[in-house]
Amino acid sequence: MKKIYFTVFNELVYDQRMKRICSTLAGTGYEIVLVGRRLSDSTPLHQENYTQHRLICRFNRGKMRYIEFNIRLLVFLLFRKADAICAIDLDTIVPCYVISSLKRIPRVYDAHELFSEMKEVVTRPAIRNIWLSVEKKFVPVFRHGYTVSESIAAEFYKRYGVYYEVIRNVPRNDGEVLRLNREKTIIYQGAINEARGFEYLIPAMAFVDAPLYIYGFGNFEKELYRLIEEHHMEHKVFVKPPQSPEVLKILTQQAYIGINLVEPTGLNQYYSLANKFFDYIQSGIPQVTMRYPEYENINNDYEVAVLIDELSVSAVAEAINALLQDKLLYEKLQHNCLVARSTYNWQHEGNKLIAFYKKLLQ
DSSP: OOOEEEEEESSSSTTTHHHHHHHHHHHOOOOEEEEHHHHHHHTOOOOOOSEEEEEESSOOSSSHHHHHHHHHHHHHHTTSSSSSEEEEEEHHHHHHHHHHHHHHHHHHEESOOGGSSSSHHTHHHHHHHHHHHHHHHHGGGGGGGEESOOHHHHHHHHHOOOOOEEEEOOOOOOOOOOOOOOOOOOEEEOOOOTTHHHHHHHHHGGGGSOOOOEEETTHHHHHHHHHHHTTTTTTTTEEEOOOOOOHHHHHTTTEEEEEEEEOOOOOOOOOOOOHHHHHHTTTOOOEEEEEEEEHHHHHHHHEEEEEESSSOHHHHHHHHHHHHHHHHHHHHHHHHHHHTTTSHHHHEEEEEEHHHHHHHOO
């Protein structure tokens, strides 16, 4: 049985993409080990059909958290047998390169992001220079890889001459019969991070007659609470803890509108194709998102969203109100979501993943 290690810097419980990838490959006969970082507030791991391991680290802030985690990851992997190793994003790529070279095993790069182009990176020149140097040195020697959108794959080829496959971050279509008549609630699911448009969304809620529920955590939480207080939205905007994928799916299916706002700072945001975009489609709820290339391409085939051209309070409020007030528009987009479910689902993308590793390890 072939053994594959996947390495991530983040919390394991809420990483839907890694759950899908690992469970799919484990279900086809591979022995899978997912290695991540244990945080101070980490919740117990759920039972899966693959092995999960958290590395205990002392540092949880600043550059030392990356340095410590990479050292601990390197030591951990050094004494494990593996047939292949996969680095998820730049923050685990260095130890994976070292181990794959020492053990002479195939290495894979799974780019969830165009890491050097994230807002929290590009707005900090010194930090960006570090990550860009890591990207320039190591991505070209990871000849096998995949990413989440055509635009990011094209950017990797343009920069480094590597051809990465596209395996979208989409949920399974379990064929549930969805309840279409729902209370008019708005949902945001996922990371509460920079560049997610909260600076526009929160004040826009003053002009919207519906509550907003935010499920997640991240580096923008303090600022989010400040925005809610500043705009007196405590009665209308409710921030909830992150939920397991199973619970989050139920909550999303109960909502009326999904929110997926992304600032244009950095190519990563402009080329984004967030997993929440597809989660909303699978749950049968129209959404408000950006007129960026990936979203616009899909919306041209299946009109599932109201696209906005710029991030502003008025544009966000207008788009949300269009879905709340125009019943014909809402029902059309909802119907299109139900049709698009049969195209954008993990059954299709999972088969591409299986074929990728079969070819790699044959």
